[in-house]
Amino acid sequence: MSDFYAETRAIVESKANTLSKYTYDTYLSHLRKLQMYRPTAECRDITEAFVFGYIDFMHARKNSAGCIYRSLSILRMFIRELLRRRKMRRDPMRDFPLKKVRNRREFLEIDELEKLYSGFRERSEQLNFSEREALRAFLFSCFTGLRFSDLRALTPHDIHNGKIRIFTQKTGAQVYIPIPAQALALLEGTGETALHVVDNSTFNKNLRAAAKKLDFHSHLHAHIARHTFATSCVSFGVPIEVISKVLGHANIQTTLIYANYSNKVIDREMEKFKINVPAG
Structure with missing residues (x-):
C-alpha cells in the first residue's frame, strides 16, 4: 500500500528545483487542503467518490468556482503523476467534466x-x-x-x-x-x-x-x-x-x-x- 499524501509530497519535492517558489507553495497548500478533507488516504482510496466528496467539502467551505477548478486541476496533476509512477492503477478523473471557470473580474471605479x-x-x-x-x-x-x-x-x-x-x-x-x-x-x-x-x-x-x-x-x-x-x-x-x-x-x-x-x-x-x- 502507498500513502497518497507521502507519495504526492514526494512528487512536489522532486519538482522543487524546476518550480517557482509561488507554484511550489501553491502545490503544498493544496496538499494541506486535501488533508483537511481526508486526513489519511492510501493511493487506492483516490476514487470517483473521493473526488466528489472533495468537491462537496469545498462547497461547504464556500470556495468560489474558480478556486474549486484550480484545486481539482492540481489534484488531477497529482493523480496523473502517480499513474505515471505506477503508484495508482486507474484514473478516477479520466472522464471527469473539468471545465475552466471564467470568473467575473472585480475592480474599483x-x-x-x-x-x-x-x-x-x-x-x-x-x-x-x-x-x-x-x-x-x-x-x-x-x-x-x-x-x-x-x-x-x-x-x-x-x-x-x-x-x-x-x-x-x-x-x-x-x-x-x-x-x-x-x-x-x-x-x-x-x-x-x-x-x-x-x-x-x-x-x-x-x-x-x-x-x-x-x-x-x-x-x-x-x-x-x-x-x-x-x-x-x-x-x-x-x-x-x-x-x-x-x-x-x-x-x-x-x-x-x-x-x-x-x-x-x-x-x-x-x-x-x-x-x-x-x-x-
Missing part, C-alpha cells in the same frame, strides 16, 4: 479608488495598525499592479528613483514599474520592510475592517487591487501592450482578461460613434 485613498490619508488614525497597513498595501497595489505575493516580498532595495524593478514571485518575470506620486506617498515612514503584509486570509480580514471604518462599503479583497490597476490604466488610455509589460504577463491575452472596461469608459468611447445623418 476610479472615483471609488479616489474616495478610498482620500479616506486613508485623512482618517487613518481611526484604524489600528493591522487595518492601516492592510489598506496601505492594497492601495499601493491599486497604483502599481503588484501581485499580493510581490507586495509581501517588496523591500526598499527594490525601489530606485521612484521605480520598482523586481523579478515576480509567481513567474520570475522581470518587471519595471514607475510609481505614481500617490503610491510613493504611501511608503513614507514604512521603514525597512516597505509594506507590512501578512498572510492572505488575515490581510483580507483587516482590509475589510479598515474599509468598514472608513464607510467604504464595497467588498474588498487583495486581488481586486491588481484588477483595479489594469482597468484604471485602460480608462486613462494606456496602451494594452504597456499594461501587459507592467503586469509581467508573458501573453497579452492574459492582460485582456484583467483589463475590464468600466461602464463610464464604454459611455465615453461610444460617444465617438457619430454618423452625419439625421436621427429618426
